Amino acid sequence: MENEKHQCIVIGGASAGLTAALYLSRQSIDTLVITKDIGGQALLTDDIENYPGFMQISGFDLMTKFQKQAEAYGAKFIYDEVTAVEKSDSEFIVKTREKAYESMAVVLAFGKTPRNLDVPGEEENQGRGVSYCAVCDGPLYKGKTVAVVGVGDHVLQAASYLSSVVSKLYVIYRGSRIQEDDELYQELRGKSHVEILVNARVNRIIGNKGVKAVQIQAADGKVSEIEVSALFVEMGYVAKTELVKDIVKLNESKEIITDKLARTSQDGVFACGDVTDVPYKQAVISAGEGATAALSAFNYIQKKLGRHGARTDWKSLAPKKESPESGLSLRIG
Structure with missing residues (x-):
């Protein structure tokens, strides 16, 4: 069976991954998000008081807004656990418990993932x-x-x-x-x-x-x-960078090493959020890293396609479907 193909796969569904999905989909990149949950550790916080634009908001509400915005621009979501990321010629293969997916670029944004119970039948x-x-x-x-x-x-x-x-x-x-x-x-x-x-x-x-x-x-x-x-x-959360240790470099703390453009040691693989070696693990910082990783991934994909790199985002783009939050009927485009 042929693998399901997308231009970019984002692994992780919290601040970094959801922001990356938003930025990629706004640039008309076919984007798939694979995650075990939405929100990650942000769901443990009832009162976030240091995210710009909100005097107070729960982690659940903030992450829900992130997801809805990404979906409005066409990002797709699969709830599954990634078991392997492999390099195959000029593409990447991302395997989950259910199936395998193929993409031109990968954004690693899984932060800390839900801890398994480790019992028979799980x-x-x-x-x-x-x-x-x-x-x-x-x-x-x-x-x-x-x-x-x-x-x-x-x-x-x-x-x-x-x-x-x-x-x-x-x-x-x-x-x-x-x-x-x-x-x-x-x-x-x-x-x-x-x-x-x-x-x-x-x-x-x-x-x-x-x-x-x-x-x-x-x-x-x-x-x-x-x-x-x-x-x-x-059962809480745990870092699971073992699944990518063969394709990207990790530091002594098992965090993914990135440069200022969220690039890893492997061309086509980008990383952002708590899974990286960037200090200060905060939602707003992870979101910024997600945007950087997305734009870098976009440039990488465009170069492979023989096209120009990132265009500025200071323009109005209509979401691809009705916004579930605003209730407005939005244009396709």
């Missing part, structure tokens, strides 16, 4: 009931029974959102200590359809080509099964 059910993004996949399970597992603010924030969507929610809190006065915790405790299991863990995920149940172990060692349609994993 890998084979990823995308089939096992999810790492409550806000991305939660609506798919409206009115159903699901579980969310994790620790700290990660799991409580995901649970808060899921509780507004599903009919029954099990919150499997892996830690032994939980702040009783936590506002989110108290909110969840007050909902009759939410059951919180503290100091519990998931032993295995049950289901063939789809989650049917999860086996859990309680604090007292008792093992039981609960029937669910999905399991949301909220």
